[in-house]
Amino acid sequence: MRVSVAGAGLGGLALAQGLRGAGIEVGVYERDPAITARFQGYRLVLNPVGFDAVRACLPSRWHALLDAIVGDAYGERLVLDPRLNTIGALGPGKTGTVVDRHVLRHLLLTGLTVRTGAALAGYGVLADGKVEARFAHGDPVASDLLVGADGVGSAVRAALSPRTVPTDTGVRFVIGRTALTERFAGLSKAFGSKVAGDGVSLLLGAMRFRTPPKEAAEELAPDVTLPDVRDYVRWAMILPPDGSLGASTPQEAALSRMDGWHPELRELVEQSDPDNSTLLSIRVVEPRERWAPGPVTLLGDAIHATSPTGGNGANTALRDADLLRRNLIEAAEGRRSLLDAVGDYERQMFEYGAEAVRHSLEALPAYVPNRS
Numbered sequence: 119m120r121v122s123v124a125g126a127g128l129g130g131l132a133l134a135q136g137l138r139g140a141g142i143e144v145g146v147y148e149r150d151p152a153i154t155a156r157f158q159g160y161r162l163v164l165n166p167v168g169f170d171a172v173r174a175c176l177p178s179r180w181h182a183l184l185d186a187i188v189g190d191a192y193g194e195r196l197v198l199d200p201r202l203n204t205i206g207a208l209g210p211g212k213t214g215t216v217v218d219r220h221v222l223r224h225l226l227l228t229g230l231t232v233r234t235g236a237a238l239a240g241y242g243v244l245a246d247g248k249v250e251a252r253f254a255h256g257d258p259v260a261s262d263l264l265v266g267a268d269g270v271g272s273a274v275r276a277a278l279s280p281r282t283v284p285t286d287t288g289v290r291f292v293i294g295r296t297a298l299t300e301r302f303a304g305l306s307k308a309f310g311s312k313v314a315g316d317g318v319s320l321l322l323g324a325m326r327f328r329t330p331p332k333e334a335a336e337e338l339a340p341d342v343t344l345p346d347v348r349d350y351v352r353w354a355m356i357l358p359p360d361g362s363l364g365a366s367t368p369q370e371a372a373l374s375r376m377d378g379w380h381p382e383l384r385e386l387v388e389q390s391d392p393d394n395s396t397l398l399s400i401r402v403v404e405p406r407e408r409w410a411p412g413p414v415t416l417l418g419d420a421i422h423a424t425s426p427t428g429g430n431g432a433n434t435a436l437r438d439a440d441l442l443r444r445n446l447i448e449a450a451e452g453r454r455s456l457l458d459a460v461g462d463y464e465r466q467m468f469e470y471g472a473e474a475v476r477h478s479l480e481a482l483p484a485y486v487p488n489r490s
C-alpha cells in the first residue's frame with residue numbers, strides 16, 4: 119500500500135510517522151517552500167486523547183524524548199482586569215500537556231520523506247482505483263490513498279467536498295511570544311486566564327519545557343535533532359469582532375490597546391519576538407456532508423477546523439491520525455479492505471469532528487471582548 123499525505127502539519131505528519139512505523143510506504147507533500155518557511159511556533163495544550171494519539175504514532179524509542187519536551191498545563195482560568203485584579207472565573211482550572219508546535223513538528227518530521235514546494239492543486243481517480251495527486255509544480259504521484267491534511271483552506275477538500283467551506287467567525291487575534299524570564303514571574307496568575315480590557319481580551323499561556331528540547335534530543339534520541347527553544351509566554355490578543363489591526367505591526371496593534379495596563383503585561387508584549395507575532399483570523403470548517411468512501415479522504419483542520427478557543431483542533435487532528443493509522447494498518451495486513459478502513463475512519467471522524475467544532479464555537483463568546 120502507498121499513501122500520499124498533502125500537508126505537513128501536525129495531523130499529516132503524525133499519520134505519516136505512524137504508517138512509516140508500520141512499514142507502509144508514505145510520501146508527504148507540503149506547499150511551503152521549506153519546512154521552516156513560516157515560523158509556526160506556538161504552544162498547544164493536548165488532552166489525554168491527543169497526547170496518547172501522537173505518542174501511538176511515534177516509534178516507542180522516542181517516547182522518552184516526547185515526555186521530556188512537553189510541559190504541564192496549569193492555570194486557574196480566571197478573568198482579570200488590566201491591572202491584574204481578579205474579577206471572575208472562566209471555568210474549572212486547566213490541565214493537560216503543553217507542547218510547542220514547532221518542536222513537535224520537528225520530531226514528527228524525523229525520518230520522513232517530505233517534498234516541499236509541492237502545493238497540491240487537484241487529483242484524479244485512475245482506472246485501476248488508485249488516485250493521482252497533482253501539484254502546481256512537479257510530477258504527479260499515484261497512490262492507493264490520498265489524505266488531505268492540508269489545513270483550513272484545503273485544496274483536497276475543495277475537490278472532494280466542494281460545498282464544505284470555511285466560515286469566518288469575524289474574530290481576529292494577534293499572537294506573539296516572549297521569552298519567559300524571572301521578570302515575568304509575577305504574571306503567573308494570568309497564565310491560563312483572560313485579561314478583559316476595553317474592547318479586547320488578552321490570553322496568556324506559559325510554555326515551560328521539562329527539558330530544553332535540543333538537549334533532550336541529544337541525550338535521549340541522538341537520531342533526532344530538535345530546535346534550541348527555551349521557555350516562553352504565548353500571548354494572544356483577541357480584537358473586537360471585525361476589528362482591524364490599526365497599526366503597522368501586530369505588536370504595535372496590541373500595545374496601542376493597552377494604555378494604563380499593568381506594566382508587566384505591557385512589557386511582555388513590548389519584549390516579544392517580532393518574527394513570531396502575527397495576525398490570525400478565526401475560521402471554522404464544519405463537517406456536514408459525507409461523501410462515498412474512496413481513495414481520497416480528509417484529516418484535521420481540512421475537514422473540522424475549530425476556533426483555537428476550544429483548545430481541541432490539534433487534539434482532534436492527532437486523534438484522526440491515530441485512528442486512520444490503525445485502520446490502514448488493518449487494511450495493509452489484509453484484515454479489512456481499504457474502502458472499509460477509510461469508510462469506518464470517516465464515520466467516526468465526522469461524529470467527533472463535528473462535536474469538536476461545536477464545542478469550540480460554544481467556547482468562543484467567553485473570550486470575545488466586550489465593547490464599551
Ligand SMILES: Cc1cc2nc3c(=O)[nH]c(=O)nc-3n(C[C@H](O)[C@H](O)[C@H](O)COP(=O)(O)OP(=O)(O)OC[C@H]3O[C@@H](n4cnc5c(N)ncnc54)[C@H](O)[C@@H]3O)c2cc1C
Pocket residue numbers: 124125126127128129130147148149150160161162163164168236237238239267268269270271272273274293354398417418419420424426429430431432433434435
Ligand atoms: C494560536 C493557536 C493556538 C492553538 N491552540 C490549540 C490548543 O491549545 N490545542 C489544540 O488542540 N489546538 C490548538 N490550535 C489548533 C491547532 O493548531 C490546529 O487545529 C492543528 O494544528 C491542525 O493541524 P492540521 O495538521 O490539520 O493542519 P495544519 O497544522 O494547518 O497543517 C496544514 C499543512 O498543510 C499545508 N498546506 C496547505 N495547503 C496545501 C496544499 N494545497 N498542498 C500541500 N500542502 C498544503 C500547510 O502549509 C500546512 O503545513 C491552535 C491554533 C492556533 C492558531
